[in-house]
Amino acid sequence: MSGEVLLRARSLSLTRGGRRLCSKLDLDIEAGSCWGILGPNGAGKSTLLHTLAGLDRPQEGEVSCRARPVQAWKRRELARELGVLFQLEESGLSSTVFETVLSGRHPHLGSFGWETAGDLAIAQEAIELTGLSGMEKRDSSTLSGGERQRMEIAALLAQRPRLALLDEPTNHLDPGHQLDMLRLLRERFAAPSRGLVMVLHDINLALRFCDHLLLLKGDGSWKLGRTRQIGTGENLFWLFQHPVTRCAEGRVPCFSFL
Amino acid sequence: MRHPLRGKFVLLAWLSAASCAALALSLSLGSVSIPPADLWQLLWHDDGSAYYRIVHELRLPRTLSAFGVGAVLAVAGVLMQVLLRNPLGDPYILGVSGGAAVAVLGAMLLGLPLAWHAPAAFGGALVSMLLLFALAHRGNWNTARLLLTGVVLAAGWSALISFILSLSPQGRLPGMLFWLMGDLADALDPGLPWLILLAGLTGGLLLAPRLNLAVRGTLRARALGVETQRLHTQIYLLASLLTAAAVSIAGAIGFVGLIAPHMVRLKAGTDHRILLPGAALAGGILLVLADTAARTLIAPMQLPVGVFTAMLGVPVFLYLLHRSYGEPV
Numbered sequence: 001m002s003g004e005v006l007l008r009a010r011s012l013s014l015t016r017g018g019r020r021l022c023s024k025l026d027l028d029i030e031a032g033s034c035w036g037i038l039g040p041n042g043a044g045k046s047t048l049l050h051t052l053a054g055l056d057r058p059q060e061g062e063v064s065c066r067a068r069p070v071q072a073w074k075r076r077e078l079a080r081e082l083g084v085l086f087q088l089e090e091s092g093l094s095s096t097v098f099e100t101v102l103s104g105r106h107p108h109l110g111s112f113g114w115e116t117a118g119d120l121a122i123a124q125e126a127i128e129l130t131g132l133s134g135m136e137k138r139d140s141s142t143l144s145g146g147e148r149q150r151m152e153i154a155a156l157l158a159q160r161p162r163l164a165l166l167d168e169p170t171n172h173l174d175p176g177h178q179l180d181m182l183r184l185l186r187e188r189f190a191a192p193s194r195g196l197v198m199v200l201h202d203i204n205l206a207l208r209f210c211d212h213l214l215l216l217k218g219d220g221s222w223k224l225g226r227t228r229q230i231g232t233g234e235n236l237f238w239l240f241q242h243p244v245t246r247c248a249e250g251r252v253p254c255f256s257f258l
Numbered sequence: 259m260r261h262p263l264r265g266k267f268v269l270l271a272w273l274s275a276a277s278c279a280a281l282a283l284s285l286s287l288g289s290v291s292i293p294p295a296d297l298w299q300l301l302w303h304d305d306g307s308a309y310y311r312i313v314h315e316l317r318l319p320r321t322l323s324a325f326g327v328g329a330v331l332a333v334a335g336v337l338m339q340v341l342l343r344n345p346l347g348d349p350y351i352l353g354v355s356g357g358a359a360v361a362v363l364g365a366m367l368l369g370l371p372l373a374w375h376a377p378a379a380f381g382g383a384l385v386s387m388l389l390l391f392a393l394a395h396r397g398n399w400n401t402a403r404l405l406l407t408g409v410v411l412a413a414g415w416s417a418l419i420s421f422i423l424s425l426s427p428q429g430r431l432p433g434m435l436f437w438l439m440g441d442l443a444d445a446l447d448p449g450l451p452w453l454i455l456l457a458g459l460t461g462g463l464l465l466a467p468r469l470n471l472a473v474r475g476t477l478r479a480r481a482l483g484v485e486t487q488r489l490h491t492q493i494y495l496l497a498s499l500l501t502a503a504a505v506s507i508a509g510a511i512g513f514v515g516l517i518a519p520h521m522v523r524l525k526a527g528t529d530h531r532i533l534l535p536g537a538a539l540a541g542g543i544l545l546v547l548a549d550t551a552a553r554t555l556i557a558p559m560q561l562p563v564g565v566f567t568a569m570l571g572v573p574v575f576l577y578l579l580h581r582s583y584g585e586p587v
Contacts, residue, residue: 050477055481079482080483083481093340093523094528096527099470106467120262124259
C-alpha cells in the first residue's frame with residue numbers, strides 16, 4: 001500500500017512528568033490504512049494520540065497533516081482532516097443525544113453556525129449506524145457507559161474527518177458492540193483517502209482489525225510496522241513483560257496472557 | 259428533517275408573554291394599585307393625573323431597570339456556567355459581588371458622593387474577577403478549584419464587609435445594608451441596563467455555537483475546531499463586565515444567574531442559541547417579581563430584593579449540588 005500520507009510524525013519525543021515516554025518516533029499514516037497503538041498503562045498512548053491531533057505540543061519533533069505542521073493549521077480546518085474520539089469524561093451540563101451527535105458537524109458549518117438539513121441527515125444516519133435510534137431526545141447523562149461511547153462514535157462519524165484518531169473505542173462496550181463498532185469504523189475510515197488510528201487494549205482485536213501496529217513501551221522505546229510482522233508473541237512479551245502464548249492456529253493470530 | 263431548535267422557539271414566545279405579564283403586575287402594584295385595564299391607557303396617554311406620574315416617573319423606570327439587571331445577571335450566569343461546565347456557576351457565589359460590596363462600602367465609609375458608588379462597584383467586581391482568575395486558573399479551568407476559590411474569596415470579602423460595617427457610623431449603616439442585599443430604589447435609568455443587556459446578549463449569541471461545544475470539554479471543543487483559549491478569555495471577559503455592570507447598578511443581588519438558566523434548561527435543553535435569550539427573559543421576570551414583592555409585601559417599608567432571590571436561590575443551589583455530586587459516576 002502506498003497511498004497519500006495523511007499524518008506524518010518526525011523524530012517525535014514525548015515526556016510526561018519528567019519521564020521520557022517515547023523517543024524519536026517516525027510515523028507515516030497512509031491513506032487507506034488502519035493503525036493500532038498498543039502499550040502498557042501510562043506508556044503515553046493517549047498523550048501520543050493528542051499530540052498527533054495537534055492538541056498537545058511534543059517535547060521534540062513535529063507532526064504534520066498532509067505536509068503542513070498541525071500547529072500551523074487553523075483548528076477549524078484541521079477538524080475537517082482529523083477527528084478524535086476521547087475517553088469518556090463527566091460534564092455537569094449535558095445535551096440530548098441528537099444535539100451531541102450534531103455537534104460533530106461544527107467544523108463544516110457556515111459562519112452563523114446554523115445546521116442545514118444535510119447536517120441533520122448526517123447526524124441522523126450516524127445515530128442509526130451506532131444503534132442509537134429512538135434515543136435521539138434522551139439526555140446524554142441518562143445513558144449507560146456503552147451507549148455514551150456509541151454516541152461519541154456517532155459524533156465522530158458525523159464529523160466525517162479524513163483521519164480518525166480513537167482513544168480506546170471499545171471502552172464500555174459489550175463484546176458484540178465492540179465488534180460492530182470496530183467493523184463500522186474500519187468500513188468508514190480504512191477506506192481510500194481516509195485513515196484510522198486507534199489505541200486498543202485488546203491485543204486480539206488489534207491483530208484482527210489493524211493492518212499496522214505501533215507498540216509503545218513507555219520507556220522511550222517503540223516498534224512499528226505491518227501487523228503480520230510486528231504482532232508476534234515475542235514482541236508482545238517485550239511490550240507487556242508478561243508471559244503470553246499463542247492460543248489457536250487460525251487465519252487470524254490470537255494470543256492469551258498467562 | 260426539522261431542526262431540533264425549531265420547536266423550542268415556542269418557549270421564547272411564552273417567556274416573552276410572561277415578561278409582559280410580570281412587567282404589568284409590577285406596574286400596577288404598589289402604594290396605590292392601578293387596575294391592569296387603566297394601566298394600558300396610562301402608559302400611552304397623559305391624563306394629567308397623579309397615576310400617570312406614578313407609573314411614568316416611579317414604577318416604569320424601576321421595573322424596567324429590574325428587568326434589565328435580572329436579564330444581565332442571568333446571561334452572566336449562563337456564561338460562568340459554560341466556563342465551569344457546571345450549573346453551579348454564579349457570579350454572586352464566586353465572590354464577585356463581595357468584591358464590589360467592599361469597594362462600595364469603602365466609598366460610603368469615606369463619605370464619597372453617590373456618583374462614586376457605581377464606578378467603585380464596577381472596579382471592585384472586576385478586581386474580584388481578576389483575583390479569581392489569578393488564583394484559580396492554572397492553564398485550564400477546573401470546576402472544583404474555581405468554585406472553591408470563589409467561595410473562599412467570598413468568605414474573605416464578607417469578613418472585610420463586617421469589618422467596614424463595624425467601623426461605620428450608625429447613620430450610614432441602613433444604606434450600606436440595603437446595598438449589600440441589592441437595592442433597585444436608585445436604579446431609575448433603565449437605558450443603561452438595557453444597553454448592557456443588548457450588548458451582552460449579542461456577544462453571547464455570537465459565541466453560542468462555540469459555547470455548545472465548550473460544555474463538552476476543552477479537548478473535545480478544540481478537536482472540533484474551536485480555539486478554546488481565545489473562547490475562554492472571551493467568555494470570562496464578557497461575564498466579568500456584565501456582572502460588574504449589574505452589580506454597580508443594583509447592588510449585590512445573588513442567585514438570579516443560577517435560577518434563571520436552570521429553569522430554562524429544564525424546558526429547552528442546553529443549546530445556547532435558545533438558552534441565552536431564554537435565561538435573559540427568565541432572569542428579567544424573576545427580578546421584576548422579586549422587586550415587586552420587596553416593595554409591596556410590607557409596604558410602606560421596602561425590603562432588600564436580594565433577600566427574595568436568595569430565598570429562592572439557596573434551595574435551587576443545594577438541589578443542583580445534590581444532583582451534580584449525589585450520584586457516583
